[in-house]
Each structure stands twice: as C-alpha cells, then as structure tokens.
Amino acid sequence: MDEPMADAPGAQVRVTFTTTEADLELPESKRQLLVPADIRRYGLSRVLNSESMLDTGSIPFDFLVNGSFLRTSLEDYLTANGLSVETNLSLQYVRSLIPPVYEASF
C-alpha cells in the first residue's frame, strides 16, 4: 500500500456513468469512478469494457456530456466549459454503431 502504483497519475476527474441501454447498465456501486483527466472516448470505452466494469470485451462506446458527444479529452471539455476538476461529470454511454441521422438529432 505504501509503494507508488504502476504509473504516476496526472489529474483525475470524478465521472458518473449513465446509460439508457438496459442490457449495459452498471451496478450502482460502479457508476462513479475517478478517471485520468486526459482520458478520451477511446480510453473511456476501454475502462467501461474492462473486467471490473461491464466485462464486455470491446464494444465501442460513445459518450454524451450534457447532450453532446465527447470529442475531446475530459480535461479539454472542462476547460472549454469553464468547469474545474471538482466537477462530477455525468457521462451517458451509448453503443457507437449508430447511424449518422440519429447522431444529428442531438
């Protein structure tokens, strides 16, 4: 417990994962997580798919923050929206294989 963990981590952000897809719901105790602030969509997908989370292998996910798709790192999103790392960000995840029309409706 005293030795440093694998990598010296950078800043972290607390996120809350939500979804509307019933088959992909996380148990309540796993919905909040501290993640590296420089994480992007790909990293978030890997975290969600990991054994200790959904254990789903490699489903590509997209993430919605306040109704728009996350296209930057969380850090950049926070900065662009005048938020700090003290914010608890709500991330809604959806399967990435969605038709462009659907995406446009957001």
Place this chain on the structure above:
Amino acid sequence: DTHLSSPPLRDYTESLTLWTTLQTKTQPLSHSLAAHLRLILTPTQATKLSGTFRTGKRLNIKKIIPYIASGYKRDKIWMRRAVPSKRAYQILLCVDDSASMAGALGEIDGETPAHLALESLVMVARALAVLEAGSIGVLGFGSGEPFLAHSLSDPPFTASADAGARVLQKFTFRQEGTDMVRLLRGVVERFREGRLMQSGSSGGEELWQLALVLSDGLVQSREHALLRPLLREALEMRVMVVFIVMDDAGPAKTKRTSVLDLKEARFGPDGVPVIHRYLDSFPFPYYLIVHHLADLPGALAGLLRSWFAEVNA
C-alpha cells in the same frame, strides 16, 4: 477585511440563520461529544516525573553528586511518574471549501458533504468550548493557500451567534481545487506558531495539538505520495491529524457514491486500464468515515481514546 484577493463571503444574514439552525440541530450531539471527550481529554495518567526514590524512571541529576559524596548511601536518586500534568490543547478544525463539497450549483442543502462539514464544525467546536479544552482555530482550504477563518489566539467563536456566523460566512464551497498538501503545510506551520505562543504564556502545561480535517475525502491521487512525508513531520511534532470523511451518500436523487465504494481507473504502461479502490492509496493513518452526523461523537471519541492510549503507552 477589504483585501482584494479575499474570497467572496456568504451573505451575513444567511450565515446567521445557518449558525442558529446548525446550533439547534447539533445541540444534543454536541452534549454527547462533550461527555465522551471529558473522559478522554482530562489526564488520568501521571506523566510528569518527580520525587526521590530508590527505583524509578529517570535519574534525578541533582541527587547524583550527594549520592557519590555520601559514599553511595543517599541512594534515593530516581524520579517516578507521580503528578498528572495539566494539559493544554490547540485544535484546528480544517474545513474543505472546494466545490466538490457542494451540489452542482454550489448549494449546500442537507444532502451535501458541505452541509455535513458545517454541522460537524459547529458540533465539535461547541463541545470543545463547553469543556474549555483549549484554543480552537478554523482553517479553510481549497485550491490556494489555506485561509484562517478563526485564529487559535482569538476568543472562541462559539461565544456568540455573530462570531459563529462570521466563521460560516467564509465558506462558500466554490474553490476549484482541493490542495491537501498546502493544507498540511499550513497546519504544521500554525502549530509551530502555536507552540511558540504556548511556551511564552504558560508554566509546565503539556501541549497537545490536534487537527481535524472535515472533507469529502476527494484528494487528487497524485498528491497521496506527497502527503506522506508531511504526515510524518506532523507525527514527529506530536501533532495528531484526524481525517473525517464527510460521506453523506444522500438520498436517491443525489446518487453520490460512498467514498468506501469509490474506485479509480489508471492505465498501465501497456494501455490496459486497472481499477483500484480509491481508499487503498489514501495516506491518512487516522481517518473516520461519517455517513450521518450522529455517527461522529462516538467515532471521534473512540479514535481519540485509542490514540491517547497509544502515545501514553
């Protein structure tokens, strides 16, 4: 205080109402805490060495020469623990003023760690004031330098609603960071000053310094390693630091995960995410997790009791 860099204050009238509400709400628990602490903070064990005995704990240097001169006959040269020494306490209540403590819009209703922290502040401060346990200071911390909301050398803020409100006013829970490293440096510094203040004023009282940190426990994990040497330094100064995690998991609508369940994701060099329990790297050796205000008196008393037993052993 009209200094330009002073943070904005909570409205005075609102703070006055808040003080009165919190005081009323915490009254019974404050009494219960005072009852617990009365037994713990008063010395029951003799700690001061004195007297002249044939056996004992430490040599009485003044008796050595007569001892030799008497041809080793006057051999009552030892001191024993005989007199319970009077204790003086300095207690710093450190309140996390960062935005993670409040709701999304900065609200501090009954379901936020911020509210639980202020309740705890009022409850603990009033219990200590009843006991006349010593001097109490309040330190606020967030992204910058910790700020003094009430100085150790000032009269107790629990004496009047006005003084209480003026302390509460300083906490707006809008700071955009939680700099625990700076907090600990601030605590060590204040207690160094406090020790000087004490040695100038009193005769032979034993000084105990205690810092209670009231926070949601969310510290950037990269700071954990930096905190360890500071905690050791505090320990060497005989400063006790108790971290009280305000873990008001709240009702369904807040859906704040308890810090006990909170995990963190890190990426290994191979890019594979690994999930750890957040508390596994938490560096504070003494911490309590409080879900409800009613948990605090018993938990805090238990922790202090075992700590005193440890240092007096």
